[in-house]
Amino acid sequence: MTTPPEPAHARPDPGLNAIMSERRHLINLAYRLLGSLADAEDVVQETYTRWYAMSRQQQDAIDSPGAWLTRVASRICLDLLRSARARRERYVGEWIPEPLPEHTEWSAARPGATGTDPAQHVTLDESVNMAFLVVLESMTPAQRVTFILHDVFRYSFAEVAEIVGRTPAACRQLATSARRRIRTAQPPSAPAARQAGIVRDFKQAWEAKDIDALVNLLDPDVTGTADGGGVVNAVLRPIEGRERLARRFVEIARMAPDVSILERTVNGRPGLVAQQDGATVVVMAFDVASDRIKRIWAVLNPEKLRSWTEN
Structure with missing residues (x-):
């Protein structure tokens, strides 16, 4: 008996594996362009x-x-970035890119993890540290897309030009101005081991409610920014100055004595996670330079803590 031929639309796609294997690359690209894992x-x-x-x-x-x-x-991301400013104007409080956990820590915290979560597909390197992503937020959409595609993912200016609708020469200028922004906004960071030590000292001083110790760890011009996205009691504006910021952290420690502070990797750098009743309520990223903490970003928005939630 002759088996009838299978309909063309029912035959397996020979390129399916090759197409789906691009998912990791696309997640990496889109996260860097948008700063949001959900987006x-x-x-x-x-x-x-x-x-x-x-x-x-x-x-x-x-x-x-x-x-x-x-x-x-990339073109979808470009369209989203062009509309993002209007959406950010309606956002409650400051907007901070979504923090990402280190893969092994994420897997350990979630025993049932299957590897399908997009957070596991993002490669943690210098192009996703929080300070870097915050600088990207200050760029124009075309500038950001050009810089990420060319300088991070190594696409040629000719390829980038086709995506952003500019000439290769214009894209070269966009990348140059983006690099200038990065250099100006990001002073050399402390070595990773030193960063971890300073963040650990900050954790201990915070838990001890030691204002003097906190002040000594903070740069005189330190800035603390919180992203609550409308969460009650979230700080809506950045706090500047080490004395003010130190006092604020001590106030928080006194108001929430049952919160556990854990050392975790946040976007590839040493950070802290606050948990209450087993649930992650705050993720903090730090910018450390010259043995002082220059910036702290605290994310309280539950929508941005999906990858940190334990099952």
């Missing part, structure tokens, strides 16, 4: 939706599916 995941989903909306003939006509996916994802 990055949405971008990747939309990118794949557009791919599979095409006929098999249209797909086969594309020489490099990976390049096509990157181009589409």
Whole structure:
């Protein structure tokens, strides 16, 4: 008996594995462009939706599916960045990029993790530390996309130009101005081991409610920024100055004596996590230079703590 031929639409896609293998790259790209894991995941989903909306003939006509996916994802991100400023104006309080845990710590905290969470697909390097992402927030959409694609992911200016709708020469200028912003805003950081030691000292001083010790660890011009996204009791404006910031942390310790402070890696650098009744309520990232803490970012927005929530 002859087996009837399988319908064309039912045959397995020979390029499916190759297409889906791009997911990690796309998540890495979109997170750096948007600073939001939820938005990055949405971008990747939309990118794949557009791919599979095409006929098999249209797909086969594309020489490099990976390049096509990157181009589409980047353009979606560019559109989102252009509308982000209006959305941020309606945001309650300061906006901070979504913090990411170190993969092994995330897996240990969530025994049931399967590896499908997008947080596990983001490579933690200097291009995702909180200080770097905050500087990216100050760039124009075209500047940010150009810089990330060229300087971080090594796409040529010709390829970037096709995505952002500029000439290669204009993209080169955008990347140059972006590098200038990065150099100006980011002084050389302390070595990782030294950063970890200073953050640990901060944790101990905070737990001891030792204002003097906290002041000594903070730069005179330190800035503390909290992102509550509307959470009650969240600080809506940055706190500047080490005495004011130290007093604020001592106040918090007195108001919440049952909170546990844990040392964790946040976006590739030493940070702290506050937990209450087993749930993560605050994630803090630090910028340490010249043996002093220059900036602290505290994320309280529950929507940005999904990757830190224990099951």
